Amino acid sequence: MYKRIILIIIVVLTMVFVYVSIYNKPHINIEKSTANISIKSSDLLNDFTVDETKANEKYLDKIIQVEGIISEISLDKEGRRIIALEGEDLLGNVTCYLSNEKNKTNERLKRGQSIIIKGICTGYLMDVVLVRCIIINT
Amino acid sequence: MLLSMFSYSQGKFLTKQGYTSFFSSSPVEDITADNNQVLSIIDTASSKIAISMLMKSFMFEKSLMQEHFNENYVESDIYPKAIFKGEILKFSELDGNNKKATIVGDITIHGVTKKIEIHSTISKTENSIKLSGSFSIRVADFNIEIPKVVVNNISETIKVTFELDHKPYRK
Numbered sequence: 001m002y003k004r005i006i007l008i009i010i011v012v013l014t015m016v017f018v019y020v021s022i023y024n025k026p027h028i029n030i031e032k033s034t035a036n037i038s039i040k041s042s043d044l045l046n047d048f049t050v051d052e053t054k055a056n057e058k059y060l061d062k063i064i065q066v067e068g069i070i071s072e073i074s075l076d077k078e079g080r081r082i083i084a085l086e087g088e089d090l091l092g093n094v095t096c097y098l099s100n101e102k103n104k105t106n107e108r109l110k111r112g113q114s115i116i117i118k119g120i121c122t123g124y125l126m127d128v129v130l131v132r133c134i135i136i137n138t
Numbered sequence: 139m140l141l142s143m144f145s146y147s148q149g150k151f152l153t154k155q156g157y158t159s160f161f162s163s164s165p166v167e168d169i170t171a172d173n174n175q176v177l178s179i180i181d182t183a184s185s186k187i188a189i190s191m192l193m194k195s196f197m198f199e200k201s202l203m204q205e206h207f208n209e210n211y212v213e214s215d216i217y218p219k220a221i222f223k224g225e226i227l228k229f230s231e232l233d234g235n236n237k238k239a240t241i242v243g244d245i246t247i248h249g250v251t252k253k254i255e256i257h258s259t260i261s262k263t264e265n266s267i268k269l270s271g272s273f274s275i276r277v278a279d280f281n282i283e284i285p286k287v288v289v290n291n292i293s294e295t296i297k298v299t300f301e302l303d304h305k306p307y308r309k
Contacts (some may be wrong), residue, residue: 027201056218060194062209073200076155076174077303097175122194123218125177126154129192 028078028098028120031134035118041068041085041094041130048124049092059121066094067116073109083109083117084127092126096133113138139242151180151267151304158191158300159219162293169194169203169292175280178302180267185199185229189222189302212248224274226260235261239269250280258300272299 037059039092044066048055063107068131071093076082109115119133162169164168173196178189193253195213198204208214224243226232232239239260244251274295277284284292 023202024200025202054292056215060215060218077157082155094174103236107243122175124225125175125190125192125219130177130196130197131175 014078027132029064029137030118030120030132035065036062037068038065041066044087044094045087045092045128048107052124056123059128060123062121063118064121065116065118065136066096066130067092067114070109070111070113070115072111078127083115083133085115085117092128094130095127096130099132099134146278149182150307151182152307153178153302153304155193156189156300156302158298161299163297164291164293166291169198171198171204171207173197176300176302177193178269178304179307180226180304182229182267185242187222187226187227189223191220193218193220206288211277211284217247217249220252224256232260233262237262239282241269245275247280248282249270249274252279267304268302269304270301272297274298 030095044059044064064087066085070083071086072084074082076085076097080100081098081099083096087093096119099119100136115138116136117130117133118136119130122131154177155174156178157172158176159170159172159175168197171193175195176189178187180187193212194208196204196207198207222243222245224241227240227242239258239259241256241258243254245254246252252275254273254275256271256273258269274297274305276295277292278294281303
Protein backbone atom coordinates (compact mmCIF):
# COMPACT_ATOMS: atom_id res chain seq x y z
CA MET A 1 0.00 0.00 0.00
CA TYR A 2 2.79 2.41 0.96
CA LYS A 3 4.64 1.52 -2.21
CA ARG A 4 1.61 2.37 -4.27
CA ILE A 5 1.20 5.79 -2.63
CA ILE A 6 4.86 6.60 -3.14
CA LEU A 7 4.61 5.51 -6.76
CA ILE A 8 1.59 7.78 -7.31
CA ILE A 9 3.41 10.71 -5.70
CA ILE A 10 6.44 10.15 -7.93
CA VAL A 11 4.26 9.97 -11.06
CA VAL A 12 2.40 13.17 -10.13
CA LEU A 13 5.64 15.04 -9.35
CA THR A 14 7.14 13.93 -12.66
CA MET A 15 4.06 15.13 -14.53
CA VAL A 16 4.16 18.51 -12.77
CA PHE A 17 7.87 18.83 -13.49
CA VAL A 18 7.44 17.97 -17.17
CA TYR A 19 4.51 20.37 -17.47
CA VAL A 20 6.35 23.25 -15.82
CA SER A 21 9.50 22.72 -17.88
CA ILE A 22 7.53 22.60 -21.15
CA TYR A 23 5.53 25.67 -20.12
CA ASN A 24 8.70 27.58 -19.31
CA LYS A 25 10.72 26.34 -22.26
CA PRO A 26 13.18 29.14 -23.08
CA HIS A 27 13.41 30.93 -26.41
CA ILE A 28 16.00 29.50 -28.75
CA ASN A 29 19.48 30.89 -28.10
CA ILE A 30 20.51 32.47 -31.39
CA GLU A 31 24.09 32.98 -30.34
CA LYS A 32 24.66 29.32 -29.48
CA SER A 33 22.66 27.85 -32.34
CA THR A 34 24.17 27.14 -35.71
CA ALA A 35 22.56 28.96 -38.59
CA ASN A 36 20.20 26.89 -40.76
CA ILE A 37 21.11 28.92 -43.84
CA SER A 38 24.02 31.20 -44.79
CA ILE A 39 23.30 33.63 -47.58
CA LYS A 40 24.15 37.03 -49.07
CA SER A 41 21.65 39.80 -48.30
CA SER A 42 21.05 40.46 -52.02
CA ASP A 43 20.25 36.78 -52.70
CA LEU A 44 17.91 36.59 -49.70
CA LEU A 45 16.01 39.68 -50.84
CA ASN A 46 15.91 38.39 -54.40
CA ASP A 47 14.36 35.08 -53.31
CA PHE A 48 11.55 36.98 -51.58
CA THR A 49 10.88 39.38 -54.45
CA VAL A 50 10.79 36.58 -57.03
CA ASP A 51 8.46 34.18 -55.15
CA GLU A 52 7.38 35.18 -51.66
CA THR A 53 5.41 32.00 -50.93
CA LYS A 54 8.33 29.78 -51.84
CA ALA A 55 10.74 31.98 -49.88
CA ASN A 56 8.43 31.85 -46.85
CA GLU A 57 8.57 28.04 -46.91
CA LYS A 58 12.34 28.13 -47.15
CA TYR A 59 13.23 30.87 -44.66
CA LEU A 60 10.46 31.53 -42.10
CA ASP A 61 11.44 30.73 -38.52
CA LYS A 62 14.90 29.67 -39.65
CA ILE A 63 18.11 31.04 -38.20
CA ILE A 64 19.67 32.88 -41.10
CA GLN A 65 23.26 34.05 -41.27
CA VAL A 66 23.31 36.90 -43.71
CA GLU A 67 26.28 38.73 -45.22
CA GLY A 68 25.94 42.16 -46.74
CA ILE A 69 26.82 45.83 -46.94
CA ILE A 70 25.26 48.17 -44.38
CA SER A 71 22.96 50.66 -46.11
CA GLU A 72 21.43 52.24 -43.03
CA ILE A 73 21.76 52.18 -39.24
CA SER A 74 18.91 53.42 -37.07
CA LEU A 75 17.53 53.02 -33.57
CA ASP A 76 14.11 51.86 -32.47
CA LYS A 77 12.24 53.73 -29.77
CA GLU A 78 13.88 51.66 -27.06
CA GLY A 79 17.36 52.40 -28.37
CA ARG A 80 18.04 49.04 -29.99
CA ARG A 81 19.92 49.17 -33.25
CA ILE A 82 18.37 48.32 -36.58
CA ILE A 83 20.77 47.52 -39.39
CA ALA A 84 19.64 47.53 -43.01
CA LEU A 85 21.66 45.47 -45.49
CA GLU A 86 21.70 46.35 -49.17
CA GLY A 87 19.79 44.42 -51.77
CA GLU A 88 20.54 44.43 -55.47
CA ASP A 89 18.49 47.52 -56.17
CA LEU A 90 17.68 50.47 -53.96
CA LEU A 91 14.08 49.53 -53.29
CA GLY A 92 14.29 46.85 -50.66
CA ASN A 93 16.76 45.64 -48.10
CA VAL A 94 17.25 43.06 -45.38
CA THR A 95 16.41 44.73 -42.07
CA CYS A 96 18.07 43.21 -39.01
CA TYR A 97 16.65 44.07 -35.57
CA LEU A 98 19.40 43.50 -33.03
CA SER A 99 18.41 41.71 -29.85
CA ASN A 100 18.36 43.44 -26.48
CA GLU A 101 21.18 41.71 -24.72
CA LYS A 102 23.64 41.85 -27.61
CA ASN A 103 23.05 45.50 -28.43
CA LYS A 104 24.89 47.06 -25.55
CA THR A 105 28.30 46.59 -27.07
CA ASN A 106 29.40 49.68 -28.92
CA GLU A 107 30.90 48.36 -32.07
CA ARG A 108 31.48 51.19 -34.48
CA LEU A 109 29.40 50.55 -37.52
CA LYS A 110 29.09 52.73 -40.56
CA ARG A 111 27.35 52.72 -43.89
CA GLY A 112 29.14 50.87 -46.66
CA GLN A 113 30.77 48.49 -44.23
CA SER A 114 30.56 44.74 -44.78
CA ILE A 115 28.99 42.73 -41.97
CA ILE A 116 27.73 39.25 -41.05
CA ILE A 117 24.59 39.06 -38.92
CA LYS A 118 22.61 36.09 -37.58
CA GLY A 119 18.89 36.24 -36.77
CA ILE A 120 15.46 34.70 -37.20
CA CYS A 121 13.54 35.44 -40.39
CA THR A 122 9.92 36.48 -39.78
CA GLY A 123 9.02 37.31 -43.38
CA TYR A 124 8.82 40.01 -46.03
CA LEU A 125 6.99 43.33 -46.00
CA MET A 126 8.86 46.02 -47.97
CA ASP A 127 12.02 44.44 -46.67
CA VAL A 128 13.03 41.01 -45.47
CA VAL A 129 12.78 41.11 -41.67
CA LEU A 130 15.23 39.36 -39.34
CA VAL A 131 14.60 39.65 -35.60
CA ARG A 132 16.61 38.91 -32.44
CA CYS A 133 19.80 39.44 -34.43
CA ILE A 134 23.37 39.30 -33.25
CA ILE A 135 26.45 40.57 -35.07
CA ILE A 136 28.82 37.74 -36.02
CA ASN A 137 31.65 39.88 -37.36
CA THR A 138 32.45 43.00 -39.30
CA MET B 139 5.88 78.25 -49.62
CA LEU B 140 3.50 77.04 -52.26
CA LEU B 141 5.93 74.30 -53.23
CA SER B 142 6.29 73.03 -49.67
CA MET B 143 2.53 72.96 -49.23
CA PHE B 144 2.23 71.00 -52.42
CA SER B 145 4.74 68.34 -51.43
CA TYR B 146 3.18 68.15 -47.98
CA SER B 147 -0.33 67.54 -49.21
CA GLN B 148 0.71 65.12 -51.95
CA GLY B 149 3.14 63.07 -49.92
CA LYS B 150 3.24 59.56 -48.63
CA PHE B 151 4.12 59.03 -44.99
CA LEU B 152 5.59 55.74 -43.87
CA THR B 153 6.90 53.75 -40.93
CA LYS B 154 8.58 50.36 -40.99
CA GLN B 155 9.02 50.22 -37.22
CA GLY B 156 5.47 50.69 -36.08
CA TYR B 157 4.39 49.08 -32.83
CA THR B 158 1.42 46.81 -32.31
CA SER B 159 0.70 44.62 -29.34
CA PHE B 160 -2.13 42.43 -28.24
CA PHE B 161 -3.30 41.58 -24.81
CA SER B 162 -5.46 38.74 -23.60
CA SER B 163 -6.65 38.71 -20.03
CA SER B 164 -8.17 35.62 -18.45
CA PRO B 165 -8.62 34.29 -14.92
CA VAL B 166 -5.71 31.90 -15.44
CA GLU B 167 -3.13 34.16 -17.05
CA ASP B 168 -2.48 37.39 -18.94
CA ILE B 169 -0.82 37.02 -22.30
CA THR B 170 0.80 39.82 -24.22
CA ALA B 171 2.83 39.96 -27.43
CA ASP B 172 4.65 42.83 -29.14
CA ASN B 173 5.44 43.52 -32.75
CA ASN B 174 7.92 46.33 -33.50
CA GLN B 175 8.18 45.80 -37.25
CA VAL B 176 4.81 47.04 -38.42
CA LEU B 177 4.71 48.64 -41.87
CA SER B 178 2.23 51.46 -42.28
CA ILE B 179 1.77 53.88 -45.17
CA ILE B 180 -0.49 56.93 -45.27
CA ASP B 181 -1.27 58.63 -48.55
CA THR B 182 -2.10 62.18 -47.49
CA ALA B 183 -3.70 63.02 -50.84
CA SER B 184 -6.36 60.32 -50.57
CA SER B 185 -6.46 59.93 -46.72
CA LYS B 186 -5.86 56.22 -47.27
CA ILE B 187 -3.87 54.09 -44.86
CA ALA B 188 -2.41 50.62 -45.41
CA ILE B 189 -0.92 48.60 -42.56
CA SER B 190 0.84 45.28 -42.90
CA MET B 191 2.51 43.14 -40.27
CA LEU B 192 4.14 39.75 -39.97
CA MET B 193 2.52 37.34 -37.52
CA LYS B 194 5.89 35.78 -36.75
CA SER B 195 7.19 39.17 -35.62
CA PHE B 196 4.95 39.01 -32.53
CA MET B 197 7.25 38.32 -29.59
CA PHE B 198 5.90 36.54 -26.53
CA GLU B 199 7.44 36.21 -23.13
CA LYS B 200 7.19 32.43 -23.28
CA SER B 201 8.40 30.61 -26.36
CA LEU B 202 5.68 27.95 -25.94
CA MET B 203 2.98 30.62 -26.27
CA GLN B 204 4.68 32.00 -29.37
CA GLU B 205 4.80 28.50 -30.84
CA HIS B 206 1.12 27.83 -30.11
CA PHE B 207 0.13 31.25 -31.45
CA ASN B 208 1.93 30.67 -34.77
CA GLU B 209 1.24 26.99 -35.26
CA ASN B 210 -2.21 26.44 -33.80
CA TYR B 211 -4.10 29.72 -33.69
CA VAL B 212 -3.12 32.14 -36.48
CA GLU B 213 -1.40 29.45 -38.62
CA SER B 214 1.25 31.90 -39.70
CA ASP B 215 2.83 29.52 -42.21
CA ILE B 216 -0.39 29.71 -44.23
CA TYR B 217 -1.35 33.29 -43.28
CA PRO B 218 1.94 35.08 -42.62
CA LYS B 219 0.51 38.62 -42.49
CA ALA B 220 -2.21 40.67 -40.88
CA ILE B 221 -3.37 43.55 -43.04
CA PHE B 222 -5.49 46.66 -42.57
CA LYS B 223 -6.63 48.86 -45.43
CA GLY B 224 -8.75 51.88 -44.76
CA GLU B 225 -9.33 55.56 -44.68
CA ILE B 226 -8.78 58.23 -42.03
CA LEU B 227 -12.04 60.19 -41.97
CA LYS B 228 -11.87 64.01 -42.24
CA PHE B 229 -8.10 63.66 -42.54
CA SER B 230 -7.50 67.19 -43.87
CA GLU B 231 -9.18 68.72 -40.81
CA LEU B 232 -6.91 66.94 -38.33
CA ASP B 233 -3.80 69.16 -38.30
CA GLY B 234 -2.16 69.62 -34.90
CA ASN B 235 -1.55 67.54 -31.81
CA ASN B 236 -3.67 64.85 -30.18
CA LYS B 237 -6.77 65.15 -32.31
CA LYS B 238 -9.34 62.38 -32.35
CA ALA B 239 -9.55 60.47 -35.59
CA THR B 240 -11.85 57.77 -36.85
CA ILE B 241 -10.38 55.20 -39.18
CA VAL B 242 -12.63 52.84 -41.11
CA GLY B 243 -11.58 49.93 -43.23
CA ASP B 244 -11.02 46.20 -43.59
CA ILE B 245 -8.85 44.14 -41.29
CA THR B 246 -7.57 40.75 -42.42
CA ILE B 247 -6.27 38.21 -39.91
CA HIS B 248 -5.97 34.46 -40.45
CA GLY B 249 -7.34 34.91 -43.98
CA VAL B 250 -10.62 36.39 -42.71
CA THR B 251 -11.56 39.99 -43.60
CA LYS B 252 -13.84 42.10 -41.39
CA LYS B 253 -15.01 45.69 -41.51
CA ILE B 254 -13.77 47.67 -38.55
CA GLU B 255 -13.97 51.18 -37.14
CA ILE B 256 -11.03 52.30 -35.03
CA HIS B 257 -10.84 55.38 -32.84
CA SER B 258 -7.37 56.80 -32.73
CA THR B 259 -5.38 59.77 -31.53
CA ILE B 260 -3.62 61.58 -34.32
CA SER B 261 -0.79 64.14 -34.18
CA LYS B 262 -0.08 65.58 -37.58
CA THR B 263 2.70 68.00 -38.51
CA GLU B 264 4.64 68.62 -41.69
CA ASN B 265 7.25 66.00 -40.80
CA SER B 266 5.33 63.41 -38.90
CA ILE B 267 1.96 61.71 -38.58
CA LYS B 268 1.52 59.80 -35.33
CA LEU B 269 -1.39 57.46 -34.77
CA SER B 270 -2.05 55.66 -31.55
CA GLY B 271 -4.95 53.90 -29.93
CA SER B 272 -6.48 50.55 -29.23
CA PHE B 273 -9.43 48.41 -30.20
CA SER B 274 -10.84 44.99 -29.43
CA ILE B 275 -11.37 42.04 -31.70
CA ARG B 276 -13.17 38.77 -31.12
CA VAL B 277 -11.01 35.70 -31.70
CA ALA B 278 -14.00 33.76 -33.06
CA ASP B 279 -14.66 36.41 -35.76
CA PHE B 280 -11.42 35.42 -37.44
CA ASN B 281 -12.04 31.70 -37.51
CA ILE B 282 -9.43 31.09 -34.86
CA GLU B 283 -10.25 28.07 -32.76
CA ILE B 284 -9.06 27.89 -29.20
CA PRO B 285 -8.77 24.28 -28.01
CA LYS B 286 -10.95 23.37 -24.99
CA VAL B 287 -7.90 22.59 -22.86
CA VAL B 288 -6.73 26.20 -22.88
CA VAL B 289 -10.12 27.88 -23.16
CA ASN B 290 -9.67 29.34 -19.68
CA ASN B 291 -6.22 30.68 -20.51
CA ILE B 292 -7.15 32.79 -23.51
CA SER B 293 -9.72 35.55 -23.55
CA GLU B 294 -12.48 35.63 -26.19
CA THR B 295 -11.73 39.23 -27.02
CA ILE B 296 -8.22 40.48 -27.59
CA LYS B 297 -7.17 44.07 -27.01
CA VAL B 298 -4.98 45.42 -29.80
CA THR B 299 -2.84 48.49 -29.10
CA PHE B 300 -0.97 50.39 -31.78
CA GLU B 301 1.50 53.24 -32.07
CA LEU B 302 2.58 54.28 -35.54
CA ASP B 303 4.95 57.18 -36.11
CA HIS B 304 4.99 57.94 -39.83
CA LYS B 305 7.69 60.03 -41.49
CA PRO B 306 7.67 61.54 -44.97
CA TYR B 307 8.65 58.91 -47.51
CA ARG B 308 11.45 59.82 -49.87
CA LYS B 309 12.80 57.34 -52.35
